[in-house]
Amino acid sequence: MSKVLLLTKASLRNQFGLNRFFGSGQPPWLKLSLAVLVIGLGAAAVFGLLFTYSLLLGGALQKFGLLHLLLWQAVLFSSLVCLLTGILTAPGQLFFCKDYDLLLSLPVRTSTVLMSKMAGLLLSGSVIAAALALPPLIVYGYKTNAGPLFYVFALAVTPFIPLVPLTVAALFTLMTGGMAARFKRSNALIANFTYILLIGLMAGYFSLTGSSRAAAASVNEILAAIGTWYPPSRLYFDALRGPGLLSLLLFMALSLGVFALFCALFARSFKGILSSLAATSAKANYKLKELAASSLLRALYLKELRGYLSCPIYVMNTFFGMVLLTVFSVSSLCLADTVKARIFQLPGLANALPLVAVLAAVFSAVISCTTAATISLEGRSLWVLKSAPLDPLTIFKGKLLLNLSTTWPLIAVNSVILALGLRMDLRHWFLLWAVPSAYALFVAVAGLLINLLYPKLEFKNPITVVKQSASALMAFVVEFASVAVPLALYIWLRPAWLSYEVYAGGVAVAVLLLTAMLWQLVRTRGVACFDRLH
Numbered sequence: 001m002s003k004v005l006l007l008t009k010a011s012l013r014n015q016f017g018l019n020r021f022f023g024s025g026q027p028p029w030l031k032l033s034l035a036v037l038v039i040g041l042g043a044a045a046v047f048g049l050l051f052t053y054s055l056l057l058g059g060a061l062q063k064f065g066l067l068h069l070l071l072w073q074a075v076l077f078s079s080l081v082c083l084l085t086g087i088l089t090a091p092g093q094l095f096f097c098k099d100y101d102l103l104l105s106l107p108v109r110t111s112t113v114l115m116s117k118m119a120g121l122l123l124s125g126s127v128i129a130a131a132l133a134l135p136p137l138i139v140y141g142y143k144t145n146a147g148p149l150f151y152v153f154a155l156a157v158t159p160f161i162p163l164v165p166l167t168v169a170a171l172f173t174l175m176t177g178g179m180a181a182r183f184k185r186s187n188a189l190i191a192n193f194t195y196i197l198l199i200g201l202m203a204g205y206f207s208l209t210g211s212s213r214a215a216a217a218s219v220n221e222i223l224a225a226i227g228t229w230y231p232p233s234r235l236y237f238d239a240l241r242g243p244g245l246l247s248l249l250l251f252m253a254l255s256l257g258v259f260a261l262f263c264a265l266f267a268r269s270f271k272g273i274l275s276s277l278a279a280t281s282a283k284a285n286y287k288l289k290e291l292a293a294s295s296l297l298r299a300l301y302l303k304e305l306r307g308y309l310s311c312p313i314y315v316m317n318t319f320f321g322m323v324l325l326t327v328f329s330v331s332s333l334c335l336a337d338t339v340k341a342r343i344f345q346l347p348g349l350a351n352a353l354p355l356v357a358v359l360a361a362v363f364s365a366v367i368s369c370t371t372a373a374t375i376s377l378e379g380r381s382l383w384v385l386k387s388a389p390l391d392p393l394t395i396f397k398g399k400l401l402l403n404l405s406t407t408w409p410l411i412a413v414n415s416v417i418l419a420l421g422l423r424m425d426l427r428h429w430f431l432l433w434a435v436p437s438a439y440a441l442f443v444a445v446a447g448l449l450i451n452l453l454y455p456k457l458e459f460k461n462p463i464t465v466v467k468q469s470a471s472a473l474m475a476f477v478v479e480f481a482s483v484a485v486p487l488a489l490y491i492w493l494r495p496a497w498l499s500y501e502v503y504a505g506g507v508a509v510a511v512l513l514l515t516a517m518l519w520q521l522v523r524t525r526g527v528a529c530f531d532r533l534h
Contacts, residue, residue: 092463332421
């Protein structure tokens with residue numbers, strides 16, 4: 001166990017770039033203070049939004065005597081999100097690390113190396129589980145006047161929530177890696193398998209939810225069915241509602257047992273899969289063709305696009321938002337006419353549909369930021385780009401174009417599809433296009449500026465730059481907070497004289513003004529930071 005902790009500690013220091021805070025240049029306390037301030041404010045905004053949602057939901061459930069559903073929400077929703085994020089991050093964490101030659105040559109078992117890599121997944125999963133599970137648990141404890149023992153059990157059991165979902169995600173990753181290793185384009189196959197599974201999970205979840213609601217006679221029957229299909233959720237519920245010490249210990253033991261069994265069984269095949277994926281092949285019939293000339297900006301954009309498509313982890317973690325938006329848009333067209341008729345017969349629900357569509361599009365645009373890792377991914381080849389006779393702003397524009405080319409066209413197309421599927425008028429369609437487009441531009445500029453301030457040019461795994469570096473974490477917090485803060489203000493204030501259409505338009509204008517300010521910082525502070533990189 002000590003070897004696992006030692007390898008995990010070294011891996012985390014490298015992934016999050018903690019040593020850079022204490023390097024030469026600016027005072028270390030300044031860098032660290034700024035990072036803690038930004039991450040703290042963003043985390044507080046996100047937690048406040050989730051707590052507000054849980055408080056509103058708890059008030060509605062309490063009226064119908066269903067307050068215990070908050071416990072189910074805490075475990076099921078956090079488990080589902082951990083499973084989805086684990087499927088996205090597990091390939092990079094398990095397969096695309098560049099330090100396996102060093103790690104596997106050390107006098108440690110393969111299972112120890114595998115457990116250290118899984119520990120990185122568990123850390124991020126624990127943060128997600130805490131953020132999603134604690135707000136409804138706090139609301140449940142407050143409304144039921146639970147004693148101190150309830151909060152102690154809640155804090156003790158929450159870190160164990162992601163163990164089973166992330167183990168399932170890692171199991172799928174090893175299975176797809178083993179199949180993809182038999183083919184030439186293994187990276188592309190892993191990315192395609194991941195997207196297919198994610199879309200299938202979402203489709204299965206919604207179809208199961210719909211069929212359960214149609215077939216079940218009560219909420220208790222639905223919960224019993226969920227407990228049968230996913231036994232840890234039942235143990236979690238019994239441990240906190242009692243509270244029951246036996247259920248708590250069984251939940252912890254089951255989660256740890258599944259994790260340990262996975263590491264023990266797949267340790268042997270893990271090394272073989274890594275060797276197969278590391279193998280390369282080359283064409284024997286390569287022919288030199290005519291070379292085409294293009295403008296500087298076009299050449300930079302094509303360079304960025306080729307680098308983007310060559311890294312499946314980069315694509316999976318920055319393009320999935322647009323995939324979700326496309327699935328959501330197509331689903332609105334495929335929605336049954338009877339369901340649409342029932343929706344539009346309810347004025348409150350019908351009026352909320354445009355707002356829900358705008359929020360879904362904005363969320364998809366926010367999580368589709370490629371610039372938060374674009375400077376870091378240059379790595380040791382950054383000197384090639386800097387030695388070219390190019391203005392830094394031209395380089396930045398090429399990187400911004402890559403981000404906008406993956407979001408703006410799909411936002412425009414999906415806004416039309418959603419407007420047709422949800423029967424929106426021209427005003428709502430314009431908001432559905434303008435607000436997400438403004439946020440897409442904002443996240444592109446904000447991600448670029450943050451990555452210039454906190455680059456990570458030395459890495460052993462692309463996933464550490466794309467998802468787990470300090471710049472990626474800060475960019476995610478800033479971008480998510482840019483959505484959470486306006487939404488929380490609107491929910492808390494609820495001005496009767498201000499419609500959400502006017503409010504959404506004002507938010508879009510404010511986001512564009514903030515983007516202009518950030519671009520000015522990129523032109524000054526960002527260029528200076530880029531010139532200092534080497």
